[in-house]
Amino acid sequence: MTEPLVVTRITHSCHLIQIGGMTVLTDPWFSQRTFYHPGEPIALQPEALPRLDAVVISHAHYDHCDLDAFRRYPRKDVPLLVAGPVVGKARKAGFSDVRALEPWQSVQVGDLTIAAAPGKHGVYEVTYVISAGGRSVYFAGDTLLIPELRTLTDRYGPLDVALLPVNGLHVGMPRTKQVVMNAEEAAELTAALRPKLAVPQHYAFTGGAIGDRLFLKSDKDPALFVDAVRRLVPDVPVKVISPGEPLTVAP
Incomplete structure (x- = not known):
């Protein structure tokens, strides 16, 4: 029997993924600071999260690895599966079960299989395929499109959901x-992976008026991804999820 699958967006690239009775949190972000604003509501704070069975963290940037805020989550023994540079930060924040995964390594957490895949960003990053009960979700953090990602379904089988960054962020001066x-590159990856459902993430982020003007450039409209997928692979549906909105994914 196929397990139920529900994805709830908290903000940015932070989601709750519930497969059957197991719950995974992706890339925790629960606060704001100068030049780092979600650009949308933060639907839950750590104290209000359900019981987590695992947490995956793609890389060490604050908007994906907000451990100062996430340390308020009461269960410090929750398994954290993380990119290598995150290990020390997570242990310093008080979490006791922290494991680094390299690309193509996997770990079993209860009924969950969490497999790390490559990523490429401004710092070292890994992405994740999260599977249980015949359901599978690809969480892409905020990676660039790299050739290895096109092989995910060859390695791990069909995907129910692909959570893909779409804002094409440029940084630095100029x-x-x-x-x-x-959005176009994320649609190309959608065409390669052909998930049952594609969900955009990492688009509302803003550096504020000064940060956006001086240091950052990005596309903040997820409709660009929706339109690109319709053009490149029209038989794959796309769903834009508002913060706090639970999305039940049909088998």
Whole structure:
């Protein structure tokens, strides 16, 4: 019997993924600071989260690895599966079960299989395929599009959901270095992976009026991804999820 699958967006690239009775949190972000604003509500705070069975963290940037806020989550023994540079930060925040995964390594947590896949960003990053009960979700953090990602279904089988960054973020002065895939590239990956459902993430983020003007350039409209998928692979549906909105994914 296929397990139920529900994805709830908290903000940015932070989601709750519930497969059967297991719950995974992705890339925790629960606060704001100068030049780092979600650009949308933060639907839950750590104290209000359900019981987590695992947490995956793609890389060490604050908007994906907000451990100062996430340390308020009461269960410090929750398994954290993380990119290598995150290990020390997570242990310093008080979490006791912290495991680094390299690309193509996997770990079993209860009924969950969490497999790390490659990523490419401004710092070292891994992405994740999260599977249980015949359901599978790809969580892409905020990676660029790299050739290895096109092989995910060859390695792990069909995907129910692909959570893909879409804002094409450029950073620095004069904002010339791209560090996140854009809507067109995310649609190309959708066409390669052909998930049952594609969900955009990592698009509302803003550096504020000064940060956006001086250091950052990005596309903040997820409709660009919706339109690109309709053009490149029209038989794959796309759903834009508002913060706090639970999305039940049909088998």
